[in-house]
Amino acid sequence: MLSRESSATLMSAVAAFIYKEARFQDEHQYEAWEALWTDDGVYWVPANGDDIDPEKQMSIIYDNRSRISLRIKQLLTGKRHTQTPQSRLRRVVSNIELMDEQPGGDISVASNCLVFESSLRDDTVWAARNEYRLRYVDGELRMAYKKVILVNNEKALFTLSFLI
Amino acid sequence: MNVVPRASQWGELIRPDRVHGSLYSDPAIFEAELQNIWYRTWVYVGHESEVPNANDYVVKSIGPQSVIMTRDEQGKVNLLLNRCSHRGNQVCSYDKGNARSFTCPFHSWTFANDGRLVGYAFPDGYEGQDKSKLALGRVTRVQSYRGFVFGSFAAEGPTLEEHLGGAAETIDRLVRFSPEGEVEVTAGFLKHRVKANWKFIIENECDGYHPAFVHSSIFGVADSAIGKLYGGASTAVTRDYGNGHTEIDLRPEFRKRDAPMSWFGTTEARLPDYTARMKAAYGDQTAREIMIDGSPHVMIFPNLFIAEIQMFVIQPLAVDDSVQHVTALQFKGAPDMNRRLRQQTMGSVGPAGLLLADDSEMYERCHRGVLARNPEWIFLGRGEKRERQDELGFKVGHVTDEIPSRGIWRHYRSLMETR
Numbered sequence: 001m002l003s004r005e006s007s008a009t010l011m012s013a014v015a016a017f018i019y020k021e022a023r024f025q026d027e028h029q030y031e032a033w034e035a036l037w038t039d040d041g042v043y044w045v046p047a048n049g050d051d052i053d054p055e056k057q058m059s060i061i062y063d064n065r066s067r068i069s070l071r072i073k074q075l076l077t078g079k080r081h082t083q084t085p086q087s088r089l090r091r092v093v094s095n096i097e098l099m100d101e102q103p104g105g106d107i108s109v110a111s112n113c114l115v116f117e118s119s120l121r122d123d124t125v126w127a128a129r130n131e132y133r134l135r136y137v138d139g140e141l142r143m144a145y146k147k148v149i150l151v152n153n154e155k156a157l158f159t160l161s162f163l164i
Numbered sequence: 165m166n167v168v169p170r171a172s173q174w175g176e177l178i179r180p181d182r183v184h185g186s187l188y189s190d191p192a193i194f195e196a197e198l199q200n201i202w203y204r205t206w207v208y209v210g211h212e213s214e215v216p217n218a219n220d221y222v223v224k225s226i227g228p229q230s231v232i233m234t235r236d237e238q239g240k241v242n243l244l245l246n247r248c249s250h251r252g253n254q255v256c257s258y259d260k261g262n263a264r265s266f267t268c269p270f271h272s273w274t275f276a277n278d279g280r281l282v283g284y285a286f287p288d289g290y291e292g293q294d295k296s297k298l299a300l301g302r303v304t305r306v307q308s309y310r311g312f313v314f315g316s317f318a319a320e321g322p323t324l325e326e327h328l329g330g331a332a333e334t335i336d337r338l339v340r341f342s343p344e345g346e347v348e349v350t351a352g353f354l355k356h357r358v359k360a361n362w363k364f365i366i367e368n369e370c371d372g373y374h375p376a377f378v379h380s381s382i383f384g385v386a387d388s389a390i391g392k393l394y395g396g397a398s399t400a401v402t403r404d405y406g407n408g409h410t411e412i413d414l415r416p417e418f419r420k421r422d423a424p425m426s427w428f429g430t431t432e433a434r435l436p437d438y439t440a441r442m443k444a445a446y447g448d449q450t451a452r453e454i455m456i457d458g459s460p461h462v463m464i465f466p467n468l469f470i471a472e473i474q475m476f477v478i479q480p481l482a483v484d485d486s487v488q489h490v491t492a493l494q495f496k497g498a499p500d501m502n503r504r505l506r507q508q509t510m511g512s513v514g515p516a517g518l519l520l521a522d523d524s525e526m527y528e529r530c531h532r533g534v535l536a537r538n539p540e541w542i543f544l545g546r547g548e549k550r551e552r553q554d555e556l557g558f559k560v561g562h563v564t565d566e567i568p569s570r571g572i573w574r575h576y577r578s579l580m581e582t583r
Binding site: 045047048052055056057058059060061062063067070071073074077078079080081082120121122154155156157158159160161164 | 259351352353354355356357358359378380381382384385386487489490491492503506507509510511514515516518521522524525526528529
């Protein structure tokens with residue numbers, strides 16, 4: 001159990017990390033975003049509910065570290081047509097909470113997120129519950145796990161080719 | 165134009181090498197398509213493996229209409245319309261489940277999962293009514309092929325086998341990838357919505373001209389061998405099976421490679437369990453041939469697309485609004501293969517897919533493009549002069565030729581001209 005002071009310090013570090021991640025995503029800073037991941041990172045956007053088994057059921061995104069890297073490489077070619085021109089994005093992250101400690105010492109964090117996307121098609125609002133596992137690596141926070149639970153993930157969704 | 169062409173006028177909009185842009189954008193034509201195509205011809209609805217047990221159900225669709233696919237207690241698969249026969253309320257609000265009956269939440273009418281009306285609330289006001297005439301609506305004809313369930317609202321017309329014609333063989337080829345000869349649809353669907361007409365999607369499914377350009381971003385970074393299959397030097401062919409069914413046949417390229425599982429970007433050694441099961445099921449020689457040839461790439465008109473390892477179901481909602489429902493095919497009795505099928509499918513398709521998101525961008529831009537009326541036509545003449553017939557009499561051409569689009573439009577015209 002963290003003391004009140006250390007909890008406040010941790011919360012402030014975690015919030016700063018999450019805001020930074022949001023800015024990298026909104027501003028298409030792909031390499032900076034990729035550098036936030038640990039080597040064993042998992043990036044998961046389930047479909048059809050909050051808690052499907054991604055090893056058995058289809059997910060919108062279920063990337064291991066190597067596929068995260070491939071996704072970024074594709075965006076960096078400049079020929080990912082659905083991101084040429086890039087979506088204009090701004091997201092608001094809120095309700096950040098430190099959750100139960102994870103075995104192994106990872107920091108478990110949850111937040112809500114609203115993303116406004118303006119693309120060639122139209123303007124789209126995305127809403128999600130985000131769950132993270134963060135870890136200190138060489139004194140810096142990193143993402144070991146990010147799960148994005150879209151509120152409408154059981155419905156038919158427009159293309160989602162930016163970093164959610 | 166906001167007037168549906170008379171039978172004799174479709175030929176003015178659909179020519180052998182070009183089609184009029186209004187065919188994709190005119191709401192009146194879309195309404196006519198619902199009547200003449202979606203509510204008449206055979207449409208793929210669901211797969212038997214989605215309702216494996218008695219009383220299982222799953223909600224599907226035919227165009228904008230919601231259809232409940234049920235397996236009743238006798239084991240029969242029914243396609244019921246999700247509309248109470250009383251006031252039209254939807255009787256089923258969940259995507260899937262297990263239920264002997266559906267009770268309408270509005271006035272508590274209850275229907276058995278074979279569609280029969282079994283009861284209504286306060287029956288004393290219904291003296292003299294014949295319950296059998298108040299059943300749930302049904303898709304008129306229901307037929308399966310190798311577990312794939314199709315429905316047709318037309319009481320009369322070609323049988324499913326006649327409709328599938330030569331394309332049935334592609335489904336035969338697909339199910340052979342299971343050591344037990346059966347495909348399963350058990351991984352759930354991704355639903356990808358696009359603001360585009362459905363015909364841009366079905367034409368794209370067997371368009372071998374675009375991959376080199378639309379997918380260059382992923383071919384370049386993923387060290388993929390797929391790109392070459394669709395290059396100018398490729399020996400792969402496009403095929404028109406008639407009835408709107410089209411194929412990209414990649415077998416000539418894979419046979420040149422002569423390496424089992426090369427079509428899937430892997431080797432036998434990486435799938436030892438699967439390979440052993442295939443050899444045990446089909447014998448060494450046949451298993452080797454199956455695993456060299458690869459799984460088919462076929463678009464069964466108007467809405468079932470099998471892309472080697474994935475199944476897409478195309479659903480039109482409005483003239484400019486469509487959904488692609490997509491899942492990883494699962495081969496019964498092939499656990500190690502199935503895991504890879506899911507992983508590759510999740511990477512490539514759906515809203516965030518490394519491949520399909522870019523296709524979707526093209527459909528949407530095409531849709532916005534055809535709203536401009538000059539030039540009026542979509543040109544589909546590529547390879548027209550080099551079409552030839554294969555040994556079975558189907559039209560074939562180079563993998564980058566527009567034989568599939570021309571075949572789709574020929575069939576479309578025949579359906580729209582016949583009232």
